Amino acid sequence: MDYGKIIPEKVSSLKPSGIRKFFELVQGSKDTVSLTIGEPDFITPWHIRVAGIDSLERGKTYYTSNSGTTELRQAISEYLSRRFSLSYDPLSEIIVTVGGSEAIDLTMRAMVAPGDEVIIPQPSFVCYEPICRLCGGVPVIINTKEENQFKLTAGELRAAITDKTKLLVLPFPNNPTGAIMEKADLEAVAEVLRGTDIMVLSDEIYGELTYDADHVSAASVDGMRERTVLASGFSKAYAMTGWRLGYIAAPAEIAPQLLKIHQFAIMCAPTTSQFAAVEAMRNGDTDVEMMRREYNRRRRYLVGGLRAMGIDCYMPRGAFYVFPNISQFGMSSEQFCQRLLREQGVAIVPGNAFGESGEGFARISYAYSVEHISLALDRIEAFVKSLS
Amino acid sequence: MNELLQILENNSRISHEALARMLDKEVGDIKKMIEDYEREGVILGYKTMIDWDKTDKEYVSALIELKITPQMGKGYEQVAQKIIGYTEVESLYLMSGSFDLAVLIEGKTMREVAFFVAEKLATIEDVVATSTHFVLRKYKDKSIIFGAAPVDERGHIF
Numbered sequence: 143m144d145y146g147k148i149i150p151e152k153v154s155s156l157k158p159s160g161i162r163k164f165f166e167l168v169q170g171s172k173d174t175v176s177l178t179i180g181e182p183d184f185i186t187p188w189h190i191r192v193a194g195i196d197s198l199e200r201g202k203t204y205y206t207s208n209s210g211t212t213e214l215r216q217a218i219s220e221y222l223s224r225r226f227s228l229s230y231d232p233l234s235e236i237i238v239t240v241g242g243s244e245a246i247d248l249t250m251r252a253m254v255a256p257g258d259e260v261i262i263p264q265p266s267f268v269c270y271e272p273i274c275r276l277c278g279g280v281p282v283i284i285n286t287k288e289e290n291q292f293k294l295t296a297g298e299l300r301a302a303i304t305d306k307t308k309l310l311v312l313p314f315p316n317n318p319t320g321a322i323m324e325k326a327d328l329e330a331v332a333e334v335l336r337g338t339d340i341m342v343l344s345d346e347i348y349g350e351l352t353y354d355a356d357h358v359s360a361a362s363v364d365g366m367r368e369r370t371v372l373a374s375g376f377s378k379a380y381a382m383t384g385w386r387l388g389y390i391a392a393p394a395e396i397a398p399q400l401l402k403i404h405q406f407a408i409m410c411a412p413t414t415s416q417f418a419a420v421e422a423m424r425n426g427d428t429d430v431e432m433m434r435r436e437y438n439r440r441r442r443y444l445v446g447g448l449r450a451m452g453i454d455c456y457m458p459r460g461a462f463y464v465f466p467n468i469s470q471f472g473m474s475s476e477q478f479c480q481r482l483l484r485e486q487g488v489a490i491v492p493g494n495a496f497g498e499s500g501e502g503f504a505r506i507s508y509a510y511s512v513e514h515i516s517l518a519l520d521r522i523e524a525f526v527k528s529l530s
Numbered sequence: 531m532n533e534l535l536q537i538l539e540n541n542s543r544i545s546h547e548a549l550a551r552m553l554d555k556e557v558g559d560i561k562k563m564i565e566d567y568e569r570e571g572v573i574l575g576y577k578t579m580i581d582w583d584k585t586d587k588e589y590v591s592a593l594i595e596l597k598i599t600p601q602m603g604k605g606y607e608q609v610a611q612k613i614i615g616y617t618e619v620e621s622l623y624l625m626s627g628s629f630d631l632a633v634l635i636e637g638k639t640m641r642e643v644a645f646f647v648a649e650k651l652a653t654i655e656d657v658v659a660t661s662t663h664f665v666l667r668k669y670k671d672k673s674i675i676f677g678a679a680p681v682d683e684r685g686h687i688f
Binding site: 162165168169178179180181183435439440442443446447512516 | 533537541544548550551552553554682684686687
C-alpha cells in the first residue's frame with residue numbers, strides 16, 4: 143500500500159493542533175500543574191444530569207428527528223429570545239448539532255466552495271482554518287491586536303474583503319484572548335458588510351461567559367440576522383462538554399442546506415443529551431450564574447497575580463482564559479512555555495497555537511480551582527524571577 | 531457584601547490578598563470587612579471539615595427529636611438554653627412539624643449517647659418525648675461530599 147497516495151494533500155498537509163502538541167509534553171511530566179484545559183472544571187449540574195438519566199430510564203433511546211427534538215428546538219428558540227432578543231422559528235431555523243464544533247463544520251461545508259475566501263480573525267480557536275482548507279477555501283487571516291483589546295475592527299475587516307470573500311468568522315467571546323465584541327463594535331462590522339453577500343459564522347459558544355458587559359449576539363445587530371449563522375452550544379455555559387451538544391440558528395433560507403449535510407453525516411445529535419439540554423435551557427440560569435461568578439473571581443485573581451509579578455496582561459472580558467503578553471522576556475512563546483514546564487512544572491499553551499499573531503503571548507485557562515491557580519502562580523513567579 | 535461571605539463560607543483559608551484580587555478590592559478593605567463581620571457576629575467562627583471515619587477515632591452521632599410543652603411566656607427558649615450548654619450537643623434547631631427541637635449529638639459509644647438522652651435530655655422539665663436516631667453514615671455535610679477527593683479526569687483535546 144502506498145499510503146502517501148491515499149491521503150489527499152489537503153488532509154496530509156493539515157498540522158496537528160499546537161495545543162495538542164503541548165499536551166503531549168505535559169503528559170510526560172509528573173507533578174505538573176496544568177492550566178491548559180479549555181473546558182469547565184464543573185460537573186454538569188445534577189438536575190440536568192437527572193433529566194438525561196430519566197430519559198434513559200423511560201427508554202428514550204431512539205433517534206430524534208434530524209434537526210433535534212421539537213421540545214429542545216422550542217426551548218432553544220425561547221432561550222435565544224429571552225437572553226439575546228433573537229427571534230428564530232424552532233421548526234425551520236434551528237438545528238441541534240453534535241457540539242458547537244459540528245455547527246462550525248456544517249456552516250463551512252455548506253457555504254465554502256473551492257477558492258472562496260474565509261476571513262478568520264486570530265488568535266482564535268484552532269478549528270476554523272483547517273475546516274476551511276478541507277472545503278477548498280482560502281483562509282484570510284486578520285490579526286487582531288492587543289491595543290484594540292483583540293477586537294475585530296471595521297478597518298481591518300474592510301481591508302481583508304475581496305470579491306472572493308464568502309464568509310466572515312466572528313469568534314467572540316474569544317478563545318484564547320477573552321475579547322468580546324460590544325454592540326458598537328458589531329455595528330461597525332455590520333456597516334462594512336451592508337450591501338454585500340458576505341455571510342457570517344458567529345461562534346458564540348462562550349456567550350454566557352462575559353464578565354463586565356452582557357453578551358451581544360452578532361445576529362441581533364441591525365442588518366446581521368439575514369447573513370448570520372449563529373453557532374453555539376451547551377458545553378461551556380452548562381459544563382456539558384461530554385454530552386456533545388450544540389446548535390445552529392440560521393435564516394430559513396440557509397438552515398435547510400445545512401440540515402442536509404447534518405442529515406447525511408450525523409443523522410441526529412445524541413438523544414439523551416437532548417433531553418438533558420431541555421432542562422438546561424429551561425432551568426439552568428442559576429447554575430450559569432453561579433459558574434459565571436466563580437469564573438469571574440478566578441479571572442480577577444489570575445490577572446491580578448500575573449500583573450503583580452510584572453507580566454502585562456489584558457483583562458479578558460469573556461470565556462475562561464487569560465492571554466498575557468510575555469514578549470518582555472525575550473523568548474518565543476514556545477520557548478517560554480517549554481522552559482516554564484521544564485523548570486517549574488507549570489503547563490500553559492503557547493499563544494502561537496492560536497495563530498501566528500498569538501506569538502509573544504500564552505493562554506492560561508482558569509477552568510481550575512483557585513487553589514490550583516494559586517499553586518501555578520507561585521511557580522510562575524519563581525520562573526519569572528529566575529529570568530531577571 | 532454577600533460575595534465575600536459566600537467565598538469564605540466555602541473556604542475560609544483563602545488569604546486576604548487572594549480575596550482582594552478575586553473581588554477587585556484593596557487588601558485593607560477585605561481585612562476591615564472581615565473584622566466588621568466578626569464584630570457584628572455575622573461571621574461566628576472558622577472550622578474544619580474532617581472525615582473522622584478516615585481516622586481511628588471511635589465515635590457515634592445521633593439526631594434526637596424532642597417534643598416539648600412550652601412554658602407560658604417563655605416559649606421554647608428556656609428548654610433550648612438548658613440543652614445548648616452541653617459539649618456533647620453539636621447542633622440544636624427549633625423545628626416545624628411533628629417534633630420541636632432537633633438535637634445533634636456526638637458521643638464515644640451508642641451507650642454513652644443513650645445515657646445522655648435518658649439522663650440529660652429526657653429529664654428536662656417540659657420535655658415530653660424523645661426519639662433517638664443514630665447516624666449510620668455521612669454522605670454530605672455543609673455542601674461537602676464525603677469520599678475520595680475528586681480527580682481531574684478531563685481529557686486533552688485542544
